[in-house]
Amino acid sequence: MSRLKELFDAGEFVVTGEVAPPRGTDLSGMHASVDLLAPYCHALNVTDNQGATLHLSSLAASRAILDRGIEPIFQQTCRDRNRLALQSDLLAAWSLGLENVLMVTGDDPRAGDHPHAKGVFDLDSTQLAGIARTMNEGRDMMGRELKGATGFYIGAAMFPEAEPWDVQLSRIEQKIAAGVRFFQTQAIFDMDKLQRAVDAVRPMGAKVIAGVLVIRSPRVVTFVNEHLAGLMVPDHIAERIRRAEDPAEEAIALATEQVRDIRDIADGVHVMPLGLDAAVGRILTG
Numbered sequence: 329m330s331r332l333k334e335l336f337d338a339g340e341f342v343v344t345g346e347v348a349p350p351r352g353t354d355l356s357g358m359h360a361s362v363d364l365l366a367p368y369c370h371a372l373n374v375t376d377n378q379g380a381t382l383h384l385s386s387l388a389a390s391r392a393i394l395d396r397g398i399e400p401i402f403q404q405t406c407r408d409r410n411r412l413a414l415q416s417d418l419l420a421a422w423s424l425g426l427e428n429v430l431m432v433t434g435d436d437p438r439a440g441d442h443p444h445a446k447g448v449f450d451l452d453s454t455q456l457a458g459i460a461r462t463m464n465e466g467r468d469m470m471g472r473e474l475k476g477a478t479g480f481y482i483g484a485a486m487f488p489e490a491e492p493w494d495v496q497l498s499r500i501e502q503k504i505a506a507g508v509r510f511f512q513t514q515a516i517f518d519m520d521k522l523q524r525a526v527d528a529v530r531p532m533g534a535k536v537i538a539g540v541l542v543i544r545s546p547r548v549v550t551f552v553n554e555h556l557a558g559l560m561v562p563d564h565i566a567e568r569i570r571r572a573e574d575p576a577e578e579a580i581a582l583a584t585e586q587v588r589d590i591r592d593i594a595d596g597v598h599v600m601p602l603g604l605d606a607a608v609g610r611i612l613t614g
Contacts, residue, residue: 330427330481342596345369349389364605371399380440391424402426407434410450422478430483431456461507486511488525515541537596544579546570584614
């Protein structure tokens with residue numbers, strides 16, 4: 329059984345981190361990140377061509393992390409694969425010992441490093457979650473019996489700060505009905521909106537892992553505001569980073585404050601360090 333699920337079932341506050349597979353076959357940098365994050369995290373989310381940029385597959389990287397004794401969360405995007413390939417990769421993931429899967433639709437390829445790539449988007453993340461649930465029951469999406477079922481702990485993304493909230497809540501309800509049992513949120517800046525989301529989701533039986541983005545520089549503020557759909561760094565936080573003598577240290581202090589607040593609200597925290605992996609211990613224990 330997924331250790332992540334066991335921890336949630338036991339009422340533990342779960343900590344997850346994020347690892348980017350390399351742009352190539354040299355795993356040393358990824359392994360270095362894993363070694364820095366592992367002492368503080370229960371599981372590590374392994375991104376899938378994040379930002380629509382080329383990286384080693386999440387499937388291969390997740391298995392490499394599992395081989396180091398760390399529980400991965402295999403991320404699967406709908407952007408790059410049709411329904412045949414998505415199902416095939418899910419079967420491969422389970423066969424390789426990957427028990428947690430996070431379904432995301434994926435960023436538009438035009439924003440990435442291969443802007444002429446064709447986005448597939450044969451399915452969306454809710455449909456993909458439903459397929460994973462069906463595979464857990466021993467069938468493919470066409471209802472045909474599998475020779476060996478899966479047993480995934482199924483996750484998806486949610487956006488607590490998105491407005492109008494009733495539209496976002498409807499999407500959350502659809503994902504839970506499809507089989508999602510835990511959510512990782514987009515970066516959180518407004519704790520009242522996080523509380524609103526957690527209050528809505530918990531009665532439906534799903535867990536919420538709140539996202540903390542380490543905004544290490546003013547350049548990151550600009551990138552988030554201009555390129556990440558549905559996410560905006562509030563002015564007071566942007567100014568705090570821009571005016572700091574050492575923006576990276578200020579970002580660490582801010583993330584530490586956010587983690588403290590999240591511990592009183594959500595079921596877990598997901599730290600996205602943006603290269604400041606060595607600071608994650610300080611952020612989580614500060």
